[in-house]
Amino acid sequence: MRNFKYEIQKDIELEEKLLMDYERQLMEMPExxxxxxxxxxxxxxxxxxxxxxxQKHLGKEDGDLIQRLxxxxxxxxxxxxxxxxxxxxxKLLKEY
Numbered sequence: 828m829r830n831f832k833y834e835i836q837k838d839i840e841l842e843e844k845l846l847m848d849y850e851r852q853l854m855e856m857p858e859x860x861x862x863x864x865x866x867x868x869x870x871x872x873x874x875x876x877x878x879x880x881x882q883k884h885l886g887k888e889d890g891d892l893i894q895r896l897x898x899x900x901x902x903x904x905x906x907x908x909x910x911x912x913x914x915x916x917x918k919l920l921k922e923y
Contacts, residue, residue, distance in 0.1 A: 832923055839916050846909045853902045861885075861896035 859876030872885040872893055885893055 849902050856899040
């Protein structure tokens with residue numbers, strides 16, 4: 828029982844550090860988001876920015892921007908899951 832509480836607490840600490848790091852990284856990402864679509868079995872990317880009102884088609888020369896926007900999407904999703912998990916682990920810790 829004691830080890831379980833200890834392990835949960837260590838996991839919470841690790842996830843809080845990870846959450847802070849992800850939120851810091853997210854602030855450094857470019858504004859807007861990436862939209863991908865297939866046409867004639869080829870993958871294309873559009874960069875949507877300016878509150879969704881402006882779009883720019885991205886090519887091979889925009890590889891760095893594409894990677895940063897993909898990372899931004901990953902960070903947003905990961906932050907959502909981390910917050911949910913931290914909430915559940917906090918409840919679990921209180922119950923024990």
